Amino acid sequence: MKEKTWLFSLLFAAGTAYATATHATEASGKDPEKQEQDGQTAPRSRLTLGGYGEAVYSRNFYSDNYLRYQGQNVEKYKGQKHSRFDLPHVVIFLGYDFGHGWTLGSEIEFEHGGTESAVEIETEEGGEYESEIERGGEVALEQFWIQKSFCPQLNLRLGHIIIPVGGTNQHHLPTEFFGVYRPEGENTILPCTWHETGISLWGQTADWRYEILLVPGLDSDRFGRQNWIQGGAGSPYEFKIGNNVAGAFRVDNFSVPGLRMSVSGYLGNSFKNTLSSTESTQYKDVKGTVAIGAFDFAYNAHNWIIRGNFDYGHLSDSRLISQYNANMSKNSVSKKQGVASDAIAAGLEAGYNLFSQIGQLNDRHQKLYLFGRYDYYDSMYRTDKAIQDYQWCGRHRIAAGINYFPIRDIVLKGEYSIGLLKSQYNNEPSISVGIAYAGFFSR
Template sequence: MGGYADLQFAYFNHGENQNRARGSQRDSRLAFDTTRLVLSMEAGLEEYGLEAEAEVEFEHAGTGAALELEYEEFGEYEREVDKGGEVLIEELYLSKKLGRYAALTVGRFYVAMGTLFEYYRPTDYLGTVRDEAETLIIPNTWDEMGVQLKWTAPWGLRLIGQVVNGLDSTGFSSQQWVVGGHQRRFEVARASDLAFVGRADVVRFDGLTFGTSGYYGNTTRNRPKPDLIQQCENGNDNVVAPCGYVSAPLVILDAHLSLRKGPWRAKALVMWGHLSNAEQVSQRNARLSNLLGVLRTPVSDNALAAWAELGFDVAPTLHLGDAHQLFPFVRVDYADSEFNPRAELFDNPRFRRTVYTVGTSYTLEGLAFAKLDFSHRRLGAVTFRPENTLRVSTGFVY
């Protein structure tokens, strides 16, 4: 058994609405959030090399709803409240060892992209929240269903290959690029378009891991309706897409690093992505039903994110003992969800965001933690008002 919990207390000097001519208005507000409670269970048959894991996340102590597509009601979307809270199964898989160095996994698991693939627990990062840059262009702790093969060489190279269900392009938007393509609105994930993920990490150096990841998958056949298809004459009415679907493949590449050596801790990431035929996706998304609950804003051809975090443990200097870790840290996040867009799309500076964060992270025995940080966010033009946030978080990992 294992899990973790995170509680957030935040002060903001700005309003929530950023879609104003000069950005958000000045304000003074507090927000308390039961951010998440995650419970995990692991079991195994060691003599057979079998391992099973399940991880369930409870978010925000709220209520949840699911959408159903009712063709009997002229293909409209119907919302049904069917969950007593935002309860998400993020991992549910069975893994089989293949010899000493390889393992095959089937089920729901984290997509092997970015830093949050491995470092998603509150004690894995120093800030009160996960890095904003990464979560502004790809799903936060991105989980999908499929098959994974992992191989770790004895001389320190780890390779991961995955085949998973792809994203749904109806959720793509200006503000968060492909984040909304994560299939959580319906009860069943569509996998007509599969995605392929590859990751290579060097793990031979004590406390240092670095590597690269790549993602490729089409996004049009996982839409709720087959509404992004090629037009042609004399098509067969008995075929859903007689002339085929519009191709809108998504490519994401990243380079990442993690350091935990002596009193130093650091992480860094650079991520770039490209969506082909983004103009056709945007045009079709603009005509989606209001009931689908998506933003319906144009999606950019490209997105870029980068972030870095550096901390130094001062607990030994303060003679606090081995049970304590106290990390003052600095972090910089940069994300542009409309990076180098097509000529027809206005490069809105509102979607270029840079966040500077300073703070302190305290951990007791690697179990209980408390964090305090201050962040200063600037948008991509001086006409937008800067935004300041003070956060405190606490919780546990076990």
């Protein structure tokens, strides 16, 4: 109920601001549409309202039982299938220009349809009142920042911001990747979309853009085998613990027409960045330093779109962190799993616009991309000798499909993919379809 009330408040505020701006325009006696017809430029509203969303369906030709990778269960669950409908991300963006270089940006995200709960009287259980979860999912404030722009080369942003490490974190809109779901490698080993409360200094000059960030460190309590350090972002508490502070950066280059090349990275300690504490001398010098380096690129020209990424991460003290987590209370937020010292993700996708060869459709700016994608990732790429290496955490993935853009901001997607695991496991093929949008509703 709190989430619904907040959403209504957010939308009401947006509508009020938009109505105020519209009223101001009407009061001036200038009709925006008539201005455009007269060759004049309509004044832009200070309010920016937009967002993106995805609705998808998958038919998966493999079992979703959590024991499917263990021993004799591999053969037991072979040939099983399951299907899923989902709303992976629905996001509302609200921004405002205060003037004098001051702007605000915010995003509220509903993952997997958001959450719902209700209190009901259970007639089958003696008329008792019970609180029930009616819809699983998450509601999160993904961005909330205030920015001061001094010039294009220098902007200061403070608040809850995106950590632009890796290609997907910086370019995560559904119109910025071909697959029905976000690229699987980065979406497995890194927080995605990664957002933290901190400070960002960024700017762009000529063909270069840079960004430097200072943010809270990750929490090693919530690291795990399947998603490496992903769970350590954010916070399960009402606040983010800041015992450790981390740094991140991103540099983009646009020197070649149609091509963007980017490098990004992250460095910070993760141990003891939690509510739990230990006086044991065994963990006295443990830091749990997380170091991530990434390269990604995107080429969009001559009716081709080609994108790629390579990410490599290292965690120091992985053995002691795994040992510490395994001994935590069963009621703790820790997964209590062994975590690897190194993780890797690499991906490449390419698509060609078939409608570019059909004059009538090309003139209407409709696009139909035939694409292919390859991923390799392993959340346990390197492990300490004392930690079990779960071989199913590493895999290759091949996908092929289409993206149809009837207009610029809407895309219909379809793909066939197969996860290729090591020989002792079953491969994981699937067919997925989806529809998505990404755009702004005000100007």
